[in-house]
Amino acid sequence: MQIARVVGTVVATQKHSAFDGAKLLLVQLLALDDTPRGPALLAVDALGAGVHEKVLIVMEGRAAGQALGRTMAPVDAAIVGIVDTVDLEA
Amino acid sequence: MQIARVVGTVVATQKHSAFDGAKLLLVQLLALDDTPRGPALLAVDALGAGVHEKVLIVMEGRAAGQALGRTMAPVDAAIVGIVDTVDLEA
Amino acid sequence: MQIARVVGTVVATQKHSAFDGAKLLLVQLLALDDTPRGPALLAVDALGAGVHEKVLIVMEGRAAGQALGRTMAPVDAAIVGIVDTVDLEA
Amino acid sequence: MQIARVVGTVVATQKHSAFDGAKLLLVQLLALDDTPRGPALLAVDALGAGVHEKVLIVMEGRAAGQALGRTMAPVDAAIVGIVDTVDLEA
Amino acid sequence: MQIARVVGTVVATQKHSAFDGAKLLLVQLLALDDTPRGPALLAVDALGAGVHEKVLIVMEGRAAGQALGRTMAPVDAAIVGIVDTVDLEA
Numbered sequence: 001m002q003i004a005r006v007v008g009t010v011v012a013t014q015k016h017s018a019f020d021g022a023k024l025l026l027v028q029l030l031a032l033d034d035t036p037r038g039p040a041l042l043a044v045d046a047l048g049a050g051v052h053e054k055v056l057i058v059m060e061g062r063a064a065g066q067a068l069g070r071t072m073a074p075v076d077a078a079i080v081g082i083v084d085t086v087d088l089e090a
Numbered sequence: 091m092q093i094a095r096v097v098g099t100v101v102a103t104q105k106h107s108a109f110d111g112a113k114l115l116l117v118q119l120l121a122l123d124d125t126p127r128g129p130a131l132l133a134v135d136a137l138g139a140g141v142h143e144k145v146l147i148v149m150e151g152r153a154a155g156q157a158l159g160r161t162m163a164p165v166d167a168a169i170v171g172i173v174d175t176v177d178l179e180a
Numbered sequence: 181m182q183i184a185r186v187v188g189t190v191v192a193t194q195k196h197s198a199f200d201g202a203k204l205l206l207v208q209l210l211a212l213d214d215t216p217r218g219p220a221l222l223a224v225d226a227l228g229a230g231v232h233e234k235v236l237i238v239m240e241g242r243a244a245g246q247a248l249g250r251t252m253a254p255v256d257a258a259i260v261g262i263v264d265t266v267d268l269e270a
Numbered sequence: 271m272q273i274a275r276v277v278g279t280v281v282a283t284q285k286h287s288a289f290d291g292a293k294l295l296l297v298q299l300l301a302l303d304d305t306p307r308g309p310a311l312l313a314v315d316a317l318g319a320g321v322h323e324k325v326l327i328v329m330e331g332r333a334a335g336q337a338l339g340r341t342m343a344p345v346d347a348a349i350v351g352i353v354d355t356v357d358l359e360a
Numbered sequence: 361m362q363i364a365r366v367v368g369t370v371v372a373t374q375k376h377s378a379f380d381g382a383k384l385l386l387v388q389l390l391a392l393d394d395t396p397r398g399p400a401l402l403a404v405d406a407l408g409a410g411v412h413e414k415v416l417i418v419m420e421g422r423a424a425g426q427a428l429g430r431t432m433a434p435v436d437a438a439i440v441g442i443v444d445t446v447d448l449e450a
Contacts, residue, residue, distance in 0.1 A: 001222035011176075026177075031220075032219075039121055044091075058241070061150035061153035062152055063241035063244075063255055065152075074156040074168060075091065076148050076149055084191040085191045086189075100326070100355070101356075105326065114351075116358065154333075167271060181402035182399075183370070227374060251432075279446075281444040282442055296392075311362055312363065331418070
């Protein structure tokens, strides 16, 4: 799993029916010092995460489908947690 | 999922039978400012996307097969949505 | 599998129910000379690994779910071993 | 899927029995201008592709196994098409 | 599949039970000119490969589990062949 921040939303009227009712959020992966790393990507959200929240992302199709509760959905990334704290022990 | 633009098409007469009738589009992944990032790749299209359209790509075999409605197809990327708007909240 | 060091923990009160009771550890992948490589990531732990321990990480959803003993869990990385020694033959 | 060129062959007498009779080709991924990109890799071939041919590669285990017609085979890349033309619309 | 050289071994007394009796080898991916590329990683070995041997690696969980003959094992890389020759046709 990776830590990311929700940075936006995407609207796609025409989409695979498995996405009906699913929220698509634009997320930015973060380094440990909370700076962005890599490109932004889209994740389905089954937890009600909001923009600016720090979240846990699972990036794999089987896992993302499980997160959405739709094992046959064509998804490859999902929000599976909302981060309270990260404790880094140097 | 990733945001990409359809940039071309590929013709392959000799191919795995699971691709019969499936459209193969050449897509270019985009950064949030719509500049290209990474190499172009091929995705199967089950939505009727056209060249120049901005689309949602799922990049994983299980998910791509689901998108095509052929769970046993040897595919690893598929178009699953056509993007209307991307709202980035800074 | 990859070699990593446990460098911290993450608390996420609101998360997918499949994570209930699972420990989420922050791990840093290591090069052969034990220097960090790449970003830190989160792995579920089914072995009771502690901070600072060197561990084996499996990075794939199906495999990580197996490691957790919950094949339907939306996870993509897991700790599957605690490293005693690495013998590199030049 | 990715576009690649077949650049060689590999002989491995001692191998997993699922590879018996399967052809292992060395392929080089290509950029849109046909220059090489990334390292060469090995793909199983179920289409009879020849050296120097431009091919479609699927890079994922489930999909590659489907391409070979052996869903339980331990493979992660397969040739699934032979490219006739690539039409890039600028 | 990728070409790699076996460069060492790893001992992990405390590990997931699916690894009992499985050999864990440290492998270094190779470029076509046999120079190392990328970080070393760990692969399960079901073929009896030795240190210094050039091997074929499959890097994907489903495939690696098949290679080990334990489809439920939490593994993501396996040795599936021992390379005799690589013929690169320029």
